[in-house]
Structures are given as C-alpha cells and as structure tokens.
Amino acid sequence: MPLATLTSKGQITIPGSLRKKLHLHAGDKIDFSLIGDNEVLLRPVTRNVDEVFACLHVAAKGKRASVAEMDAAIQRKLQQDFE
Numbered sequence: 732m733p734l735a736t737l738t739s740k741g742q743i744t745i746p747g748s749l750r751k752k753l754h755l756h757a758g759d760k761i762d763f764s765l766i767g768d769n770e771v772l773l774r775p776v777t778r779n780v781d782e783v784f785a786c787l788h789v790a791a792k793g794k795r796a797s798v799a800e801m802d803a804a805i806q807r808k809l810q811q812d813f814e
Contacts, residue, residue, distance in 0.1 A: 733746035733748055733749055734746070745761075745773075751812075753775050754775070754812070755775055759775060759776070760775070760776035761773055761774065761775055761776065762774045762775075762776050
C-alpha cells in the first residue's frame with residue numbers, strides 16, 4: 732500500500748500510482764470525508780460539462796472527427812489507462 736508523509740505545513744503528496752489510477756492531475760479538486768474517528772475517504776471531484784466546455788471548444792479549433800474516430804480514440808485511451 733502506498734504511503735505519504737505529512738509535511739510541517741500539513742501537506743501530502745498523493746503517490747503517483749494512486750494519482751494515475753484516479754486520473755488526477757495538477758489543479759484537480761479532491762474531496763476528503765471523515766469515516767468514523769480515524770479513517771479518511773479521498774475522492775476526486777468530477778467536473779461538470781460547463782467547466783470543460785470552453786476547453787473542448789478551443790482544443791477542437793478547426794478539427795472535426797467522425798463518431799468512429801471518437802470511438803476509436805476513447806477505446807485507445809481506455810486500453811492505455813486500464814491495462
């Protein structure tokens with residue numbers, strides 16, 4: 732099980748293996764929930780469509796993809812992330 736060390740400023744670094752598994756990136760929000768007296772549940776906060784809409788519009792500038800191309804790209808990404 733990956734471990735993290737608490738700094739004097741109360742900060743931790745989430746181990747890389749967990750960041751990858753949870754698809755966390757710099758700037759992502761994380762929710763901490765206290766469970767009982769001594770356990771914490773860490774959950775990534777998902778973004779809604781409104782937050783990412785502008786990013787998608789700018790990224791797609793002038794580029795169009797067919798549904799088949801989008802499906803293929805999604806499949807490649809899933810295989811890459813979960814193999």
